[in-house]
Amino acid sequence: MSERWQIVVVGAGPAGLAAAKMAAEMGASVLVVEEHARVGTPVQCAGFLPQPHELEELLSIPHIEEELSIVSRARVNTTSLQRMVAPDGTSKQFEVDGWVLDRARMDELLAKSAARAGAEVLPAARLERLASGGSGCALTLDVRGVRECVKAQVVIGADGPLSKVASQSGLVRHRSKSDLAFCLYEVRDGVEVEPDVVEMYFGRRFAPGGYGWVIPHSAHRANVGVGSRLIYGSGARSRLHTFVHSSHASPKLGEGVAVARGGGLVPCGMPPKCTCTDAVLIAGDAASHVVSTTGGGIPLALAAGRLAGMCAAEHVLHGRELCEYERLWRQHMLGCIEGAYAIRRTYDVLFSRDVLLSVAMRLLSPIELKSVQQGRVWGVRMRLACALAGIVPPKC
Numbered sequence: 001m002s003e004r005w006q007i008v009v010v011g012a013g014p015a016g017l018a019a020a021k022m023a024a025e026m027g028a029s030v031l032v033v034e035e036h037a038r039v040g041t042p043v044q045c046a047g048f049l050p051q052p053h054e055l056e057e058l059l060s061i062p063h064i065e066e067e068l069s070i071v072s073r074a075r076v077n078t079t080s081l082q083r084m085v086a087p088d089g090t091s092k093q094f095e096v097d098g099w100v101l102d103r104a105r106m107d108e109l110l111a112k113s114a115a116r117a118g119a120e121v122l123p124a125a126r127l128e129r130l131a132s133g134g135s136g137c138a139l140t141l142d143v144r145g146v147r148e149c150v151k152a153q154v155v156i157g158a159d160g161p162l163s164k165v166a167s168q169s170g171l172v173r174h175r176s177k178s179d180l181a182f183c184l185y186e187v188r189d190g191v192e193v194e195p196d197v198v199e200m201y202f203g204r205r206f207a208p209g210g211y212g213w214v215i216p217h218s219a220h221r222a223n224v225g226v227g228s229r230l231i232y233g234s235g236a237r238s239r240l241h242t243f244v245h246s247s248h249a250s251p252k253l254g255e256g257v258a259v260a261r262g263g264g265l266v267p268c269g270m271p272p273k274c275t276c277t278d279a280v281l282i283a284g285d286a287a288s289h290v291v292s293t294t295g296g297g298i299p300l301a302l303a304a305g306r307l308a309g310m311c312a313a314e315h316v317l318h319g320r321e322l323c324e325y326e327r328l329w330r331q332h333m334l335g336c337i338e339g340a341y342a343i344r345r346t347y348d349v350l351f352s353r354d355v356l357l358s359v360a361m362r363l364l365s366p367i368e369l370k371s372v373q374q375g376r377v378w379g380v381r382m383r384l385a386c387a388l389a390g391i392v393p394p395k396c
Contacts, residue, residue, distance in 0.1 A: 003149065003151060004150070004152075005029050005030065005150060005153075006023075006028045006030070006153050006313075007020075007023050007028050007029070007031070007154045007155075007309075007313065007316060008030075008031045008033065008139060008156070009030065009031070009156045009158060009309075010033055010157050010158060010159045010163075010164070010165050011033075011034065011035075011157065011158035011165075011284070012032050012034035012039045012107065012111055012121060013107060013160070013285075013301065014071075014106075014107070014284065014297075014302050015158035015283040015284025015286070015301035015302070015305035016032060016034075016156065016158030016159075016305060017039075017107065017110035018067055018301070018303075018306045018309065019305040019306065019308045019309035019312070020032045020114040020119040020309060021067075021110070021114040021117045021119065021309065022305070022310050022313065023119070023310070023312050023313040024118035024119040025117045025118070026309075026310065026317065027313065027317060028312070029118075030118065030120070030309075031119070031120050031152075032111075032120065032121045032122065033122050033127065033139075034121065034123045034125060035124070035125065036123065037124045039107050039108055039111045039121065039123060040103065040104035040108045040111075042264075043262045044183070044262055044263060045183070045264070045266070045297075046183070046185055046213060046215050046223050047101040047103040047106075047223060048100055048101070048198060048213075048215050048223075048296070049099045049298050049299065050097065050098050050099075050299075051097040051099060054096055054097055055068075063306065064302050067110070068299075068302070070106075071101065072099060073105075073109055074101045074106035075100060076102050077217050078099060078100070078196070079098045079100060079196050079197060079198050080096070080098075080197075081093050081094070081197045082096040082098075082198045082199075082370075083197055083198070083200070084361065084369055085199060085200065085201045085248050086202055086361040087203040087354035087357055088354070088358040089248050090358055090361050092361065092365075092366045092369055093366060094366040094367060094369060094370045098198060100223070101298075122143065124143060125142070125143045125144075125148075126141065126142045126143075127139060127159065127164050127165065128140045128142055128147070130155065130165055130168040130169060130280075132155075136151060136152050136153040136155075137153075137154075137279050138150075138151050139151070139152065139155065153316045154279055154280070154312040154316055154322065155169075155279060156280075156282070156283060156312055157169070157280060157281065157282040157286045158286055159286055160264075160284075161266065161267040161286070161288075162175070163286035165280060165286060166272070166286050166287070169277055169280040170277070171274060171275060171277065171280065171282055172282075172286075175269070177230035177231045178269070179268055179269025179288070180229065180230045180266070180267060180268065180269070181209070181210055181227050181230065181265070181266045181267075182227070182234075182263065182264070182266070183210075183227040183236075183264060184225055184226060184227075184236040184237065184239075184261075185223055185226075185240075185261065186223075186224050186225065186240065186244075186258040186259075186260065186261050187221065187223055187259050187260040187261075188221065188222055188253060188258050189256055189257050190255055191214075191220060191221065191222050191255070191256040192251075192255075193214055193252050193253075195218055196216070197216065198214070198215050199215075200212070200213055201213070201214075201247060201248060202351075202354075202357055203247065203248075204351065204353075204354055205242055205246075205247070206226055206239045206242040206243035206246075206247055207226045207228050207243065208232040208351060209228050209229035209231065210227040210295075212224075212225065212226045212243040212247065212249065213225055213226075213227075214252065214253070222253075222256075224240075224244060224249075224256075225263070227266065227295060229268065244256075266290065266295040266297075267290050268288075268290060268295055269288050269341070270337065271287050271334075271337065272287065274326065275326055278322065281311065281312060281325050283301065283304040283307075283308040283329075284300070284304055284305060285301065288337075289303075289329070289333065290340075291336065291337070291340045291374075292337070292340045292343075293340045293347070293372065293374075300333055303329070303333060307325055307332075308325055308329075311324050311325035336374070339374075340374070343372050
């Protein structure tokens with residue numbers, strides 16, 4: 001392995017692999033370091049992604065069609081509806097065409113694509129220390145127990161919500177517990193679910209500050225999980241047990257058997273004020289590029305990663321300013337992120353009492369609920385305010 005690279009990407013998830021592929025295609029020398037022994041594992045997310053035409057409504061992301069084409073090869077099911085179930089059992093649904101993904105396979109496919117473009121992917125390589133200087137960065141790695149040092153003109157941090165790159169470069173000093181969630185899921189066989197419907201369940205007993213989900217792989221297999229913000233304390237295992245065995249979802253799930261488990265941290269706050277230095281960029285979960293109403297981050301990660309790879313390559317190959325990355329991702333992604341965060345802050349009040357959340361869901365139409373999920377707050381805030389005050393809003 002060479003000790004000098006033009007670009008080193010830390011983290012082989014969607015953001016890191018999209019960045020590596022883009023930069024390598026542009027002609028830069030790229031190394032991807034991944035702390036786990038196998039790209040794509042452990043799986044830490046539920047693996048649901050709206051289809052490309054749905055994403056067009058949400059984001060003005062340029063040129064991720066190729067990445068989405070790669071991702072589509074990892075789908076295990078296609079869904080057409082999303083149902084939201086309030087604590088009192090009220091349910092409403094709306095059309096959302098989506099893919100249910102095999103996340104491990106998705107990352108493997110993205111890694112192969114990056115490698116074909118010319119990037120080198122190094123698994124079982126954990127970043128220990130990052131030091132930036134006048135001509136780039138020096139990285140100290142633990143590679144299968146052996147310490148190695150590599151140098152890079154640019155480092156792209158795509159190493160998750162507790163990013164070492166972000167913290168050691170000074171871009172992120174602290175993450176509040178209110179802006180982090182912990183998710184735990186099981187893949188359960190023997191369930192009885194609707195294969196074309198993704199379901200979200202709300203209730204403080206099993207998902208304070210978050211929600212439970214049922215994402216079908218088929219009529220008899222589903223990803224079943226819960227996510228709660230860290231400010232509500234620990235207890236994910238007991239909450240998942242409650243969701244499976246003592247919630248409105250239980251009749252569909254209780255007879256199933258868990259055949260796989262996973263989980264992890266998910267950012268649900270705003271991105272930091274700055275996501276780049278003279279030699280470092282951060283993208284994806286490392287930069288809180290997520291839709292905080294749902295915790296969904298795959299499309300934003302792909303988009304931010306592609307932009308990071310492009311800007312990093314243009315910097316090392318043509319001397320252009322790295323700060324162009326900051327301008328581009330904010331131009332294309334910030335509106336969606338800000339809108340979702342504003343809605344999540346409203347959730348904080350609604351989630352304080354199940355009755356408030358149930359009233360709000362009764363008042364909002366299915367189209368408005370879809371807008372809430374997408375972070376489109378205008379036109380929805382007034383009805384939520386009416387719900388909180390116990391006032392029936394006028395019909396539109």
